Amino acid sequence: MTTPATTSLKWGFIGSGKMAGALVRGMIRAGTAEPGSITVSDPLEAARASLAIETGATAAVDNRVVAAASDVIVLAVKPQSMGGVLKELQPLLTNDHLVISIAAGISIDALAAGLGPEARRIVRVMPNTPALLGEGASGYCLGPAARSSDDEIVRSCLDAVGRSFCVPERLLDAVTGLSGSGPAFVYMMIEALSDGGVRVGLPRDIATALAAQTLLGAAKMVLETGLHPGQLKDQVTSPGGTTIAGLHAMERAGIRAGLMDAVQAATNRATELGRG
Ligand SMILES: NC(=O)c1ccc[n+]([C@@H]2O[C@H](COP(=O)([O-])OP(=O)(O)OC[C@H]3O[C@@H](n4cnc5c(N)ncnc54)[C@H](OP(=O)(O)O)[C@@H]3O)[C@@H](O)[C@H]2O)c1
CATH class of the missing domain: 1.10.3730.10 (ProC C-terminal domain-like)
Structure with a gap:
């Protein structure tokens, strides 16, 4: 679902691995975002540079540059890297940012605790690997402080790589078990x-x-x-x-x-x- 409200957004991806790559490619293919409105970061130069070169997105060495350049921040790192990422982003994020986490098993409460009281618009997503081919099935849950328009934003990202379904957070384990x-x-x-x-x-x-x-x-x-x-x-x-x-x-x-x-x-x- 792409609307003028979602196409004008600036997107940032923390982590430029498999899932981030699938989302960035899918969003550009679907017209959800222009390459110039996407910034990606990764400690691995090869990962961020190859994604940027392939898609036309901007590569940033520093996660803080991504935060400063973006309205929507997608946290696409492994769960074990999330603590450090949240600590780094916490001083920079505000309620003007929407934070979307695709990390398995990290609750909205844990994300909110790591991000602090200034950044309260949080969405937790459980995607699956066929997203790499544009045929993913994702479940997502909006945090309590997310705006109703955040639903449209997250779907503009997830539906670019398949189908997505909004569920209460307690059902995200069931989404993990099924899709x-x-x-x-x-x-x-x-x-x-x-x-x-x-x-x-x-x-x-x-x-x-x-x-x-x-x-x-x-x-x-x-x-x-x-x-x-x-x-x-x-x-x-x-x-x-x-x-x-x-x-x-x-x-x-x-x-x-x-x-x-x-x-x-x-x-x-x-x-x-x-x-x-
Ligand atoms: N792949 C799936 O099917 C799937 C399904 C559901 C959910 N997920 C979730 O999606 C997330 C990403 O998975 P993935 O398969 O895309 O993993 P991935 O290919 O390993 O990508 C994660 C990337 O994040 C980078 N990274 C690590 N620490 C970072 C930091 N501090 N700042 C910025 N980037 C950092 C990693 O770099 P290094 O390699 O140098 O650490 C790696 O390139 C995970 O949390 C996973 O739980 C994945």
């Missing part, structure tokens, strides 16, 4: 489907491509038709046919419960790590 860890669950499903294809005689490369394209196609059917997955399943399941035979085998193997358990286990682990 954060989910790509790995799906990779395992693709691998297993490919193994099945090889078992019935297909060459490995064709089996893997068929499996991955089938998941992509089925996902698009769900998203683009808006039909319930069960309804789509019924549409391809003829009486006494091949698909119902396969579905019966899946039910016997407990695939549904296995996937539900995977989301539950990953969510529980996210909660445990967040407490630590």
Whole structure:
């Protein structure tokens, strides 16, 4: 969602790694921001310079330069680097800045404590790796002092690399368990489907491509038709046919419960790590 209000903003990225790169590229591609309105920093010269050269953004050696140049500051460093970054930015940030953190497991309270009382507009995001290809799924939560217009700003960034959903903070662990860890669950499903294809005689490369394209196609059917997955399943399941035979085998193997358990286990682990 890009509007004149969001395109006139100046964006700063602290950390120029994989996720920051995906967001910067996506925002420029989507017209959310002009390259000249984006500043990126990173202690690693190669990281900040290559992102800047590739995208036309400005590279800054010092995180404080990013803070001074930006309306929206995206904290895109690993969780273990966040303490130092917050300490460095704390004297510079005010309520004129919107701070968006994509670091896993760091709560809005912890961000607010690190940023101090002057910078209260905080958004916490849980993205996932397909954002690198513009097909991400993100959950985000606005902090209590965020303005209603901040929702539009954060979505202009996240929707440039996929789809985003606003949830209460207590559900961000569930987002981590479903869409954060989910790509790995799906990779395992693709691998297993490919193994099945090889078992019935297909060459490995064709089996893997068929499996991955089938998941992509089925996902698009769900998203683009808006039909319930069960309804789509019924549409391809003829009486006494091949698909119902396969579905019966899946039910016997407990695939549904296995996937539900995977989301539950990953969510529980996210909660445990967040407490630590
Ligand atoms: N990748 C994912 O799928 C994913 C999914 C969900 C959430 N996230 C979150 O997204 C954040 C970024 O992940 P990523 O995969 O993009 O990590 P990354 O590729 O390692 O990028 C982080 C970058 O920040 C730099 N950095 C470290 N300390 C800094 C400082 N004080 N000031 C400025 N930059 C600093 C790092 O430099 P050095 O290498 O020199 O330390 C690194 O280049 C993480 O907090 C992660 O939890 C990632």
